[in-house]
Amino acid sequence: MQSASTDIAARAIGIIDQLKGKEGPLLPILHELQDEFGYVPQETLPLIATALNISRAEVHGVFTFYHDFRDHPAGRHVLKLCRAEACQSMGGAALADRARQLLGVDWHGTTPDGAVTLEPVYCLGLCACAPSAMLDGEVIGRLNADTLEEIATEVRL
Numbered sequence: 001m002q003s004a005s006t007d008i009a010a011r012a013i014g015i016i017d018q019l020k021g022k023e024g025p026l027l028p029i030l031h032e033l034q035d036e037f038g039y040v041p042q043e044t045l046p047l048i049a050t051a052l053n054i055s056r057a058e059v060h061g062v063f064t065f066y067h068d069f070r071d072h073p074a075g076r077h078v079l080k081l082c083r084a085e086a087c088q089s090m091g092g093a094a095l096a097d098r099a100r101q102l103l104g105v106d107w108h109g110t111t112p113d114g115a116v117t118l119e120p121v122y123c124l125g126l127c128a129c130a131p132s133a134m135l136d137g138e139v140i141g142r143l144n145a146d147t148l149e150e151i152a153t154e155v156r157l
Helices: 003-021 026-037 042-052 057-066 085-089 093-102 145-156
Strands: 077-080 116-121 134-137 138-140
Touching: 003 042, 003 093, 026 042, 026 145, 042 057, 057 116, 077 085, 077 145, 085 093, 093 116, 093 145, 116 134, 116 145
Parallel strands: 077 116
Antiparallel strands: 077 134, 134 138
16 A cells, blocks of 8 residues: 555656656646645655756745645635735725634635635736635635635635
């Protein structure tokens, strides 16, 4: 029987081998690994560096630069709250504070029951419908405190 680490490495190598021939393969590889595992396992970063003949530091730098990449599994639901200026001007900061209070986690945190991960996002393109959020890939415009409380209740069920 394979260990979990061996299984992750084998699956990651398959993904890396499939995509390494593309032009600019690092981001597609990172995205595919996150799609496969729900996060980018740390043990895959040296495998990427070796396959692409780049330094581990370069892989780490790209991985940590982009906020969408996770180094640990997300909750069953992911709630992203827009932190851009238009949403901030329409009460987004207060909603963000309320979300962190309702869920009992800070940014990039996952509730202890694994139900929801809270993430900041720096524009969902819904500026005319500010403040906005995204729950499991579905955008929500004109977010208000009541809707936020409904979401917090639903994702915890």
